[in-house]
Amino acid sequence: MFVDRVFVPEVFAPDAAERGRWPFTVPCVAQLLEEGLRFxxxxxxxxxxxxxxxxxxxxxxxxxxxxxxxxxxxAQLRGRPDPVKTPLGELLRADTTVAGARMLAGPRRNxxxxxxxxETAFSMTENLGGVPGYWAEDTSAxxxxxxxxxxxQAMFGVPGFYVMDEPEAALSFTSxxxxxxxxxxxxxxxxxVVCATHSPVLAGTPGADIIEVGDDGFRRTTWEDLALVDHWxxxxxxxxxxxxxxxx
Numbered sequence: 131m132f133v134d135r136v137f138v139p140e141v142f143a144p145d146a147a148e149r150g151r152w153p154f155t156v157p158c159v160a161q162l163l164e165e166g167l168r169f170x171x172x173x174x175x176x177x178x179x180x181x182x183x184x185x186x187x188x189x190x191x192x193x194x195x196x197x198x199x200x201x202x203x204x205a206q207l208r209g210r211p212d213p214v215k216t217p218l219g220e221l222l223r224a225d226t227t228v229a230g231a232r233m234l235a236g237p238r239r240n241x242x243x244x245x246x247x248x249e250t251a252f253s254m255t256e257n258l259g260g261v262p263g264y265w266a267e268d269t270s271a272x273x274x275x276x277x278x279x280x281x282x283q284a285m286f287g288v289p290g291f292y293v294m295d296e297p298e299a300a301l302s303f304t305s306x307x308x309x310x311x312x313x314x315x316x317x318x319x320x321x322x323v324v325c326a327t328h329s330p331v332l333a334g335t336p337g338a339d340i341i342e343v344g345d346d347g348f349r350r351t352t353w354e355d356l357a358l359v360d361h362w363x364x365x366x367x368x369x370x371x372x373x374x375x376x377x378x
Contacts, residue, residue: 158184178326179328188324242291254281267280269281279305330362
């Protein structure tokens with residue numbers, strides 16, 4: 131692993147007025163300010179509904195390891211010329227392991243990290259195929275799902291610190307299973323993965339630590355106890371139990 135914990139040092143803690151503004155009013159962000167967040171396994175999933183704040187968390191976690199919240203790799207040669215950090219990313223710091231500190235301090239050729247966010251990943255698949263240091267395949271000629279998987283396989287091929295925000299956006303069920311296999315292999319290889327997801331398939335990756343994000347902040351849980359999993363089970367068993375409330 132490369133990061134043991136992320137936290138906001140007391141010297142950077144927002145004052146009372148700032149805490150009354152977004153994103154510090156989001157329950158999971160408020161909890162992070164008070165407690166920080168420890169990583170206890172190589173693969174961590176943050177699972178929650180839209181608006182829960184999980185994307186806000188993973189963006190800042192990426193930034194704490196010197197990754198651009200816009201998306202891209204560690205010490206990337208291409209990307210935004212003047213990246214601006216998110217409000218939480220400005221404050222968040224990472225307690226790195228020896229391996230993490232060595233990577234950040236080492237030469238560019240040894241830096242292995244990538245932040246994938248669904249909103250900008252489509253642009254990457256359109257523009258970075260064939261660019262040295264990325265992937266050789268012409269992903270602009272592929273479907274979004276095929277392009278995503280090609281990107282995953284190329285950029286997540288060796289142990290590093292990898293952060294993903296809803297990578298399932300372009301993936302079918304079978305493609306999600308392929309991503310589960312890749313993430314599981316990464317965790318066993320010495321890599322560290324932090325992923326925000328809505329997918330019960332991805333959250334089911336064996337051995338992963340699962341953190342549920344919601345109105346009460348965040349808490350560790352199991353796949354079986356996720357509200358997401360319960361809703362999908364109920365819906366697949368009886369769609370009408372949900373649809374009768376929204377379809378006349």
